[in-house]
Amino acid sequence: MTMSEVWPLLRPLCRKLALLGWASSAAGMAAGLAVAIASGTRLSPMMSTLQLVAGMSMAVSVCSFVMAAALQPRGRLPEGANAGGLAPRGQEFQLDSAGEFPATVQAFLLGALAFLAGAVAFACAGLVLQSGPSTQSVAFCQVFLLGAAASGFTFMLFSKVVPRRADR
Known part of the structure; x- marks a missing residue:
């Protein structure tokens, strides 16, 4: 199953929240990288502002992904559901709890683990x-934590809607 097949299964609100999460993750990673690469031993006022932007972006990213994952019902849409996630009248989501996730979805989990390792x-x-954590190490931690949050919550969101493979 590819991303183009999974995307329509997400509710419109969940798609918007996921886009907000990815955009804020990208902004936070860019700000964190700017601080990590361009700052010296002390942060200038501009670098302090970028550090604040990176921290706020992390909070927005995590909140939007948590809300998207919480609002997306677990299961898959029944046959005949439209791209907006609305099922035909009288049909509900079908739970699917056995098997493995497709490789596309599993890649997000592996990405989250790699970012967490970083x-x-x-x-x-x-x-x-000896002097404690530097501004660069803190900024790189923020960058990797934002990547882990984006990948991990994307896995959580997509794992709720994709059917698992029953073959082991």
């Missing part, structure tokens, strides 16, 4: 410095 690596690198 965040842990930069956090550990910042902690072993």
